[in-house]
Amino acid sequence: MNDRHIVSSFDRDLDGVQIDLVRMGGLVEEALRNAARALATGDTALAQTVRKGDHVIDALELKIKTDVARVLALRAPTAGDLRLVLAVMDISSHLERCGDYAKNIAKRTVATADAPDLGDSTNALRRMSDFVEGMVQDALDAFIKRDVKRAKAVIDKDIEADQIYTTLFRSLLTHMMEVPHHITTGMQLHFIAKNIERVGDHATAIAEQTIYLVTGTLPEDDRDKGDSTSLGLAETAS
Amino acid sequence: MNDMYFTGADLDQGTIKMQARDVDVFYGDNHAIKKVSVDIEDKTVTAFIGPSGCGKSTFLRCLNRMNDTIDICRVEGEMHLDGENIYDKRIDPVQLRAKVGMVFQKPNPFPKSIYENVAYGPKIHGLARTKSELDEIVETSLRRAALWTEAKDRLDQPGTGLSGGQQQRLCIARAVATSPEVLLMDEPCSALDPIATAQVEELIDELRRDYAVVIVTHSMQQAARVSQKTAFFHLGELVEFDVTDQIFTNPKDSRTESYISGRIG
Numbered sequence: 001m002n003d004r005h006i007v008s009s010f011d012r013d014l015d016g017v018q019i020d021l022v023r024m025g026g027l028v029e030e031a032l033r034n035a036a037r038a039l040a041t042g043d044t045a046l047a048q049t050v051r052k053g054d055h056v057i058d059a060l061e062l063k064i065k066t067d068v069a070r071v072l073a074l075r076a077p078t079a080g081d082l083r084l085v086l087a088v089m090d091i092s093s094h095l096e097r098c099g100d101y102a103k104n105i106a107k108r109t110v111a112t113a114d115a116p117d118l119g120d121s122t123n124a125l126r127r128m129s130d131f132v133e134g135m136v137q138d139a140l141d142a143f144i145k146r147d148v149k150r151a152k153a154v155i156d157k158d159i160e161a162d163q164i165y166t167t168l169f170r171s172l173l174t175h176m177m178e179v180p181h182h183i184t185t186g187m188q189l190h191f192i193a194k195n196i197e198r199v200g201d202h203a204t205a206i207a208e209q210t211i212y213l214v215t216g217t218l219p220e221d222d223r224d225k226g227d228s229t230s231l232g233l234a235e236t237a238s
Numbered sequence: 239m240n241d242m243y244f245t246g247a248d249l250d251q252g253t254i255k256m257q258a259r260d261v262d263v264f265y266g267d268n269h270a271i272k273k274v275s276v277d278i279e280d281k282t283v284t285a286f287i288g289p290s291g292c293g294k295s296t297f298l299r300c301l302n303r304m305n306d307t308i309d310i311c312r313v314e315g316e317m318h319l320d321g322e323n324i325y326d327k328r329i330d331p332v333q334l335r336a337k338v339g340m341v342f343q344k345p346n347p348f349p350k351s352i353y354e355n356v357a358y359g360p361k362i363h364g365l366a367r368t369k370s371e372l373d374e375i376v377e378t379s380l381r382r383a384a385l386w387t388e389a390k391d392r393l394d395q396p397g398t399g400l401s402g403g404q405q406q407r408l409c410i411a412r413a414v415a416t417s418p419e420v421l422l423m424d425e426p427c428s429a430l431d432p433i434a435t436a437q438v439e440e441l442i443d444e445l446r447r448d449y450a451v452v453i454v455t456h457s458m459q460q461a462a463r464v465s466q467k468t469a470f471f472h473l474g475e476l477v478e479f480d481v482t483d484q485i486f487t488n489p490k491d492s493r494t495e496s497y498i499s500g501r502i503g
Contacts, residue, residue: 003501010500076459078486078498216488 010075017067017088021095024060025140028095029133031057031102032199036129039109039192040122050106057099064092083216087209091143094202094209098136101195105129108188115185118175121168125189128164129196135161135203143210154207155219161200168193252279255420255450256301256338261315263296263305263474270296272474273315278420283442283451285465285482287458289497292471294454298422301452302338303331319420336363339413343425345405347397347412352389355397355408356380359416375415383411384441403434410441421445423453427460439464458498462486470494 005011031050038047068089071077077085135154142150169190176186212218256278263271271293278284278301286294296305303324305311317324324334336359347355356376359365366372376393380386385407389400397408406426413421423442427435442464445451455461461468462482469479470491478485478494489495 003496005500007500078458078462079489079495081499082487 007075010071010081013067013071013075014081014084017064017071017085020060020064020067021088021092022140022144024057024064024092024095025136027053027057027060028098028102029137029140031099032129032133032136035102035105035109036126036133038106039129040126042109042113044110044113047106047109051103051110054099054103057096061092061096065089068092080213083213087143087213090209091206094205098199098202101199104195105192108192112185112188115188116182118172118182118186118189121172121175121189124164124168124171125192125196128161128168128193131157131164132161132196132200132203135200136206139203139206139210142207143213146210146214148211148214151207151210152219155204158200158204161197165193165197165200252282254278255280255320257316257318257321258297258300259316259318261297261300261313261317263293263300263314264312265296265308266310270474271300274471274476276469276476276479278450278452279467280419280450281446281448282467283446283453283465284467284469285461286452286454286469286471287456287461287498288471288477290456293474294469294471295424297471298424298452298454301420301422302335302340304335304340306331333363336416337418338420338422339416339418340422340424341406341409341413341426344429345402345409347400347405347408349396349398351394352380352397352400352408353393356411356415359412363416365416379411379415380408382414382445383407384437384444385411401434403430403437406430406434406438407441410438410445414445418449420450420452423451425454425456428456435460458486470497472497 031053034046035050037043038050068085071085075081135157138150138157139154141147142154172186172190172193176183208219254277258274258276258278261271261274262269274293274297286298288294299305300313300317301324305313313325319334319338322329324338348358350358353376356379357366357372360372360375366375377386377390380389385404388404389408397405400408406429410421410426426442427438430438439460442451442453446466453461453464465482467479468482468485470477470485470489470493472493478489478491480490484490485494486498489498495501
């Protein structure tokens with residue numbers, strides 16, 4: 001189904017929203033990468049750049065939504081075209097949220113710049129962030145190539161992202177219990193960890209949209225959503 | 239209007255009103271319809287879509303033997319209405335057409351009064367014994383066609399004096415007047431403006447409560463809006479027949495997708 005439309009401007013409209021989406025994805029990946037680097041190296045200037053850059057991502061999301069609304073109103077897309085514009089709209093929302101998380105990480109990086117590192121946590125956060133950023137990248141590549149297999153691999157990876165988060169949560173909790181003086185920093189770092197974990201969820205959602213786009217059905221959600229962090233708490237408390 | 243959104247499960251329970259099995263239609267040497275089998279469900283709107291010349295109107299016309307009037311046309315295969323073969327020699331096509339009514343592309347009221355347009359069918363089929371019975375049929379039919387309020391004070395005026403949309407609704411009233419069981423509509427809105435189109439679409443949804451409706455349309459959006467089942471014809475073949483939602487969001491055949499999404503297929 002690679003045939004072009006009889007009305008060629010329809011193709012241009014569809015190409016346009018996809019180009020914007022890919023651009024937005026690139027900016028989000030960059031923001032996540034920079035936020036993680038700023039956190040690991042204590043580079044507050046870079047963190048500020050990430051904070052200030054978020055409005056470009058927001059503006060792109062608005063443009064995509066506006067253009068998609070126009071396509072829906074003027075072209076009344078059906079079948080694969082309909083699924084494409086719906087997927088683009090949904091993915092743009094997820095990317096926008098990822099941009100917000102990058103911004104929030106940068107904000108907290110500035111706030112914790114002078115605080116002591118809690119063990120190896122900033123490095124662990126960077127590893128987690130790299131992992132999750134890789135998921136976003138894979139999810140977008142899967143979308144561009146309409147690659148269901150790759151999209152499924154992203155969904156499978158989210159379990160690992162959740163596990164990394166749980167480990168970090170336990171480690172931060174231990175630090176805070178041992179030295180209550182570290183609670184403020186610990187909480188900041190925990191929020192950062194949670195933000196990164198959420199980015200993984202959005203990457204998963206993007207991958208699901210790709211599967212919907214290609215197959216016409218959303219994958220069934222059969223993953224165990226039990227929050228394993230509560231177990232960590234119980235273990236530490238006992 | 240919420241009940242327009244049928245689920246597949248709802249549709250599966252529908253009783254089959256008309257059934258076509260391996261129908262072939264020839265115009266002389268031209269093989270216009272190739273082995274088409276389709277079930278038309280009762281109290282359901284079935285839409286036939288496809289490019290010009292794909293055979294959808296030809297097939298529609300088979301459902302009430304309108305093709306009998308074309309000398310070079312030959313219909314093979316079986317077609318049933320409530321289990322009875324409509325091409326059986328004992329079936330009177332005129333009686334059949336009273337049961338399977340038809341509305342055409344261009345409104346074609348008789349050059350008579352609004353009243354006479356609607357009363358004509360019931361009169362020739364002997365459906366009314368008295369004038370008051372006939373009056374009642376005319377009123378009910380015009381009400382069904384959502385034309386009563388506009389026409390009740392001008393029943394003696396010519397049907398041709400109505401607006402295009404009103405004329406089409408008059409033709410629907412005329413088709414409904416003989417108490418049909420199936421209503422065939424061949425592009426009923428193609429000559430109407432958007433408001434008249436919306437009125438006819440609303441009416442089709444109302445008519446679905448009592449009849450099996452089959453509509454041929456060139457408007458994808460119309461098929462998507464009014465029907466619960468959609469059949470896609472291409473080069474005389476029935477390519478895909480499924481629940482309308484499925485056809486328009488996730489068709490199985492790439493030819494269907496090419497056609498409905500406006501690609502060169």
